[in-house]
Structures are given as C-alpha cells and as structure tokens.
Amino acid sequence: MKNSRFTSFFAGFFSLAAIVMATPAALSQDIAPKIEYQLDVGLPYQSEEVIAGSEYAKTQCLVDLYRPIGVKDFPTVVYYHGGGLRNGKRAIPSELKNRGWAVVGVGYRLHPKVQHPVYIEDAAAALAWTFKNIASHGGDPTKIFVTGISAGGYLTSMVGLDKSYLAKHDIDADHIAALIPVTGQMITHQTVRVEQGIEPSRYRPTIDRFGPLYHVRKDAPPTYCITGGWGTDMLMRAEENLYFVSMMKLVGHTQIEHVVIEGADHARCGKECWPHVIGFVEKTLADLKKP
Template sequence: MLLPNRRHERPLVLFVASTFAQKTEYVTKYNIPYYSDSLNQADEYLRQQCVLDLYYPKNVTHFPTIVWFHGGGLTGGHKEIPQALKEQGMAVVGVGYRLSPHIKAEHCIDDAAAAVAWVFNHIEQFGGDSTLIFVSGHSAGGYLTLMVGLDKNYLKKWDIDANRIAGLIPFSGHTITHFTIRAELGIPGTQPVVDSLAPLYWVRKDAPPLLLITGDRHMEMPGRYEENAYLMRMMKVVGHKNTQLYEMQGYGHNMTAPAFPLLLKDVRRIVKEKQAND
C-alpha cells in the first residue's frame, strides 16, 4: 500500500486497462494551434511551438482528459503523449510551448494557460467532459502545472476559472521560482526565491485537488523533494483538504515511469468521486 508523504519501496502498482478501454479505438490529431490565427500569422516561432497533439477515444463521450506538459528546464524538450497514458479510457493532450532564450521563461506559463484554456473550450467537441480536465507534467512541466493551477490570473485571461481544473498532478516540479527564470534575472541557482513566479506564493484553500510526486529526496535534484514537502505543508496550513505528496524511493528526478500509475489512480479516484456526487 502506498502512503502519502512516506518513503517506500519501488511501488508494485499494476493498472490493467478495462475491457472498455481495450475495445476502444483511439485517434490522434497532431499540431493543433491553440492561439488565434492572427497571433500565429504574426509570430513564426509561436506558430511553430504553440501547438498540441490530442489523443482521445473515438465514439466515446464524457471521458476525462489529462493535459501533459513536457520537461526540459523551460529551455528544451518537445510535446509528447506518454505511452503509459494511452488506452486508458481517457484523452491525453501533449502540449508544445515556447522556450527560453527565444522568450522570457515566465512567458512559458502564458502558453501553458492558453493550451489549458483551449482544452476547456474544445474538448467537448471530441466527446470529452470539460469538468474532468486534469493538468500534469514532469519537471518544468510540473512547474507549469502548478503555476497554471494555483495562480488564477493566467487562466483568468482566457475567462477560465482555474478551480474548474479537476486535479493537479505535477511530477518533480519546482515550487519555488524556476531556476531558468532565476538565471535570467542573474540569481544564482543556489539562491531559492519565492516570488509571484513561484507556486508557493499562490497557496490557497480553494485550489483543485493536488497530488505532488517527486523522486527520492537523496536522488532528486537538490531541494526538489523539500520544496514539494513545504508546498504540501503550506497548502494544509491554509486549509486545503486535498493535497498529497508521494516520494518515489529509489528513483531520481526521472521518476515518470513509476509515477504514471499514481497519476492514473488519482484521476480515476477523482472521476469516481465526481460521478458519485452528481
């Protein structure tokens, strides 16, 4: 049994796709722009980077959706749809976004919010349920997940209430200000900063359910587990009732493989709870 905020052995958690998922046909649509035509035409780099891939079950309705942000330090990486999230009876959205130094790293959050807003505004056209949109990602993608979900100002620009997100599940994300943003400001990587570009700055009681997952504190990037542990503590202090932290003992920063089952389990838990309350 996996317990929140406890170090544990390599988890032996197995998820077998349901009969429903096994018999379902899945479709992938590639390179869908999530900004307007006018913005795409005005900026070649934006047009190239700000696209998403949508993987979804065909001829199915009211399925949940996971929006997935790739890692890479806000300076690299490519949009992806993780294999472990396929054929699970849900949609997955792999998001591309602009990268530093082409833009200031903080504007990666603007792209992330625009992509999440696109999903809210369009997923029902493909059969999805806009009340079952989850946001997740690894490393830099975990940071973007937290910023979009905790700082409500980014989605507010698109007339979306961040509290509509069904769940936030960041993998090994910064909860202080991202190191690439600090580097752009001339702040050493060893100097932790908690300002308005830090998820910790935006702790709030009414945030969506939050599942924090990190690697082993002794194998992770320096301070990464402790940052997440502090965010968990402060979320509880402000009265948030649904924050959990898992530390994947024996795994370092690249802990996505054993963490994907935890993501799927949390999505299914929340979906079940929402359905029971409807």
C-alpha cells in the same frame, strides 16, 4: 508520507488520424468493448495575433490531441513536457494511452527564444483551448486533469495556482479536476531566476510571483505532488514539495497529498511516476461518480 504508497491557422497542417484498437486496462479482455482512438497532430492553440506575430510560435504553440472515438463525456489529461523550460517537445505519454481518456500533449515556447512569463502564458493558453474545445470532440470539460514532469510539473502548478493566467481566457482555474505535478519546482523556477539575473540560480532560491509557493491557497483544485526520494531527487525536490504541501495545508487546503518514490532520482521519478498519476486520476473519477 515517506512511503511509496503510494482555429484555424494550422488546423490540419500536421493533422494525422491514427486509429488504434485498445481495451481499457481495468476491464476484462473478454468483455471490454473495443475503443478506437484518433490522434490529431499539430493543432494551434494560441491566438491568431500571437501566431501571426511569431514564426517561432507557429511551430511551438501546438497541441497533439489523442482521443477516444464514440465515447461520451470522456476525461482528458493535459500533459506538459519537461526540459528545464529550455528543451523538450510535446508528446503523448504512452502510459496514458488506451485508457478511455483523451490526452493533450502541449508544446510551448522555450528559453532563450522567449523569457518568462511566456512559458506559463503558453501553458495556460493550451489548457484554455482544451476547456473550450474538448466538448466538441465528446469530452467532458469538468474532467480535465493537468500533469507534467519537471518543468512540466512547474507549469502544472503555476496555471492551477495563479488564477490570473487562465482568467485572461475566461477560464476559472478552480474548474480543473486536479493538478498532478511530478518533480516540479515549487519555488521560482531556476531558468526564470537566470532570466532575473539571480546567480547562482541553481542554489539561490527565491519565491516571487513566478513560484507556485507564492500562490498557495485553500480553494485550489485537488493536488497530488509526486517526487523522487528524499535527498535524491534533483535539488532536494522532495523537500521543496514537502514545504509546498505543508504550506497549502496551513492555509486550509484539504485535498492535497505528496507521494515520494523512495530512492528515485529525477530521471527515475519521471519514469516511475505513471502508476501514481494514473491511480490518482482513476480515484478522482471514481469519487466524482459518488452521490
């Protein structure tokens, strides 16, 4: 474990078609077919009721959809950005492009303009939008992976473990192909603790229903936790994830792993996580093809 092994409110408002030519990394440049990709920017995912009631939601509750053209039943990776639930913006990580996948970059409302559980509710609404819409673009809704870095890792875990958020959209969280939280908090997020009046929020940990650890269950989707180094990643994040993984195994979850990028601090983990994320997605897709 200690090794590094390891619909239409704004639709089209910011719509951008960016067509690029790419070759899947796993295929030879000489024989691989060329794949075109389209980028649709600023697609609203929240309900019309939420958007109509909040100017802030109109600008934040949007996704960017990067998808292959002419590919049938492609997989999709949903990505939540980091920033402590206070900062950051939706993005399509360059490392996830040109692989024959779709990528959904999610924007969500931030502290202090909103408070918990709005962050999680937005994350779940964006994921539900993906489940309900990706097939119309050629994607396979049984191959939806969820990942995110830091606060995005926290949101990844919450929407996958606490089934109530997706259930409000008639989506079963167990239908997620896999959860890949990167250096995410598994206790209650420190921004949520601030909102609860718990101080000093950085150092006084709590685990309530807003912490992934509260929702450990054996029937959760396959989970692949990635963190920086022991004693090096922010606020002992590696140790925190170790406890989470241990508790998941204790309740009977059999498809969970923790990869530690030795010596990596929080920022470095966010930069060096991608080979692990990509490798796990590819391995999972290969396993799905096995009889």
